[in-house]
Amino acid sequence: MNKLRFQTFTIAFITGLTLSSAPVQAAGDNHSRNLAASCAACHGTDGHSVAGTPVLAGMDKKLFVTQMKDFKSGARTGTVMNNHAKGYSDEEFEKMADFFAAQKR
Helix, strand or coil: CCHHHHHHHHHHHHHHHHHCCCCCCCCCCHHHHHHHHCCHHHHCHHHCCCCCCCCCCCCCHHHHHHHHHHHHHCCCCCCCHHHHHCCCCHHHHHHHHHHHHCCCC
């Protein structure tokens, strides 16, 4: 990863963590929100992408989990998602799915 991309990712990640300290919505919990914060670098705050990556906010839970498992297994390919998904358990996919499904699209 080049220096500029690393700096951009770091800033986005820290921003996501900062935003994750906001009050938790009824449909989620702190752990779910913290897991989802790592997605903010590419998919925007709370899954509201503005950069051409898929919008995760309001996504169907089952679809989210299926796609993440497919990235993890290699059944679905993506630029960084295959490696990224390997860092999460199926339970964590479920928690992220709950969080993103609860966000307004």
